[in-house]
Amino acid sequence: MTRLLTLGIFAGAQLSAGYKVAPAGVVAPGAGVVVPAAPLVGEPPVLKADFTKPMDIPEAGMEAAMEVMRSGRLFRYTQPAETSQVSQAEVEFAEMVGQKYALGVNSCSSAIMIAMIVCGVESGDEVITNGLTFTALPSTIMRLGAEPVLVEATPNWTMDLDDLEKKAAAHPKAKVLVLSHMRGKIAHMDRVVEICEKHGLTLVEDCAHSCGVKWKGRQIGYHAAVSAYSTQSDKVINSGEGGFITSDDPEMMAKAIYLSGAYEARYKHHMAAPDAALCAAAPAPRFPPPPPAATAKGGESARPPPSGRFPAGRRRAPPPPAAIPPDSPPPPPPRRRAPLRPTDPRRAAPLPPSAAPRRGPRSLRFGTCPRQGPPKRCT
Numbered sequence: 001m002t003r004l005l006t007l008g009i010f011a012g013a014q015l016s017a018g019y020k021v022a023p024a025g026v027v028a029p030g031a032g033v034v035v036p037a038a039p040l041v042g043e044p045p046v047l048k049a050d051f052t053k054p055m056d057i058p059e060a061g062m063e064a065a066m067e068v069m070r071s072g073r074l075f076r077y078t079q080p081a082e083t084s085q086v087s088q089a090e091v092e093f094a095e096m097v098g099q100k101y102a103l104g105v106n107s108c109s110s111a112i113m114i115a116m117i118v119c120g121v122e123s124g125d126e127v128i129t130n131g132l133t134f135t136a137l138p139s140t141i142m143r144l145g146a147e148p149v150l151v152e153a154t155p156n157w158t159m160d161l162d163d164l165e166k167k168a169a170a171h172p173k174a175k176v177l178v179l180s181h182m183r184g185k186i187a188h189m190d191r192v193v194e195i196c197e198k199h200g201l202t203l204v205e206d207c208a209h210s211c212g213v214k215w216k217g218r219q220i221g222y223h224a225a226v227s228a229y230s231t232q233s234d235k236v237i238n239s240g241e242g243g244f245i246t247s248d249d250p251e252m253m254a255k256a257i258y259l260s261g262a263y264e265a266r267y268k269h270h271m272a273a274p275d276a277a278l279c280a281a282a283p284a285p286r287f288p289p290p291p292p293a294a295t296a297k298g299g300e301s302a303r304p305p306p307s308g309r310f311p312a313g314r315r316r317a318p319p320p321p322a323a324i325p326p327d328s329p330p331p332p333p334p335r336r337r338a339p340l341r342p343t344d345p346r347r348a349a350p351l352p353p354s355a356a357p358r359r360g361p362r363s364l365r366f367g368t369c370p371r372q373g374p375p376k377r378c379t
Helices: 003-017 059-071 085-097 108-118 136-143 161-170 189-199 250-259 276-281
Strands: 101-105 126-130 147-151 176-180 202-206 226-230 243-247
Touching: 085 101, 085 226, 085 243, 101 108, 101 250, 108 136, 108 176, 108 202, 108 226, 108 243, 108 250, 126 136, 126 161, 136 147, 136 176, 147 161, 161 189, 176 189, 189 202, 226 250, 243 250, 250 276
Parallel strands: 126 147, 126 176, 176 202, 202 226
Antiparallel strands: 101 243, 226 243
């Protein structure tokens, strides 16, 4: 992920929002977008694009990528945040979507998975999501060991909020709603928020298809605790592979930064990040440590260490035998193998010395077997 992603942000946002980037009827160079004539008053502008190929990379973005490759510092943490292309992209993306924090990751699927983790999704949980969505969404839920609960769609391709109300009531243990704005189609977000508050659901927005789409004049994604965006080649921002996590919650974003791979205090390389002290405390365990074990006489622990081993000189006592009810029948006697009879063909006489296999290195290649006739060459 390089500066080309940063330079493509504003172009992609302008195109998706319907801004004019060229005279009417003229193809904008490097964009492949035809801007129609002035729309009628009261109607939104219509954007026509060539969807047979991904969004073009501008020349400035290509040059920025070449500068990074010339430096050899392709890993984002090999340079300070002030000069890191990815850190600058995070700052500009946060400003574009109107949220406090942004984190660049390798894909929108990773962004959704990290978002669910910081929202408390664990193995065995139920996660409510769209029935009409891309395969990556339910598969990402299943990667965490959770179970997707699918909600029906309306004829307008949005989530059926009546069915969402039913599914939320039928699955009270569900913690999170992952709402996918498939194809940029937005459900009634005010009612979505009401349903989440009523049933105690934490909202995660999948904005992979809705970068540049607004709700009440603001970039969609601000209703959620954590939102995920995509910069894959088929999206309005083309970085090949990539994505962003955005949030206004400092604790969730601090955890997301560590889950993305910013270990060993590398949170300092993120500019659109929470306070450093909060990021430093993010790796703390989610659950309180167990109480200290009671000690026996002599200060030795009364219970074995977590590994199951006892101190030297002590061995684990064998488990007590299972109790047998008094009225149970006696166990059957053990089965014994019948002795061989003198005429049993299994009682074979030893081979004569002349028929014994030859020893030595040649016996590895040429063996003599009395049951197979003359020696044969092994293949």
